[in-house]
């Protein structure tokens with residue numbers, strides 16, 4: 001059996017990035033789509049992801065931050081409740097400035113739980129700022145798993161698949177992520193599907209119970225070239 005852990009990191013505030021940021025990426029959107037979509041909606045794709053995944057009868061995990069530049073996670077309250085109601089998982093997208101401090105992680109977790117109304121068990125650090133002391137802290141706070149680890153930025157190999165147990169935390173290394181595929185591995189849009197196929201095949205050849213962990217950022221669905 002092969003398992004796919006599909007997830008979306010929600011990196012931007014609900015209102016999207018500043019207008020200049022969007023305008024400087026104008027050529028990464030289809031012209032027609034760019035014209036007819038409000039700038040603040042170009043990065044917002046939660047309902048679209050839900051629709052796609054519903055069609056294939058799958059559920060993913062959305063990792064939300066609790067710090068957004070000029071925004072607030074509470075702006076996402078309706079999305080989070082909607083996702084949760086339909087059995088998507090909500091995880092914490094911890095800020096890199098929190099990870100060395102147990103209380104800071106605790107506060108982030110509690111803030112997100114004040115919206116979900118139930119325990120958050122999954123964590124991923126923004127920018128994948130993993131460090132070896134993190135799993136121990138996460139265990140103390142009642143998390144079950146983390147998925148912040150990646151050994152390289154430009155390789156897809158055995159080390160970036162499967163999972164390991166560290167201090168009672170199940171650690172899923174990130175196998176495939178839009179940002180690394182496009183930016184560091186320089187893979188073009190039209191080659192992405194075959195790259196996924198190759199990775200799935202490699203996973204199947206390695207072990208019977210293989211896990212491939214995928215990040216496809218929430219904001220890149222309408223945009224070429226990834227996060």
Ligand SMILES: [Zn+2]
Pocket residue numbers: 009010011093125126127
């Ligand atoms: Zn992030």
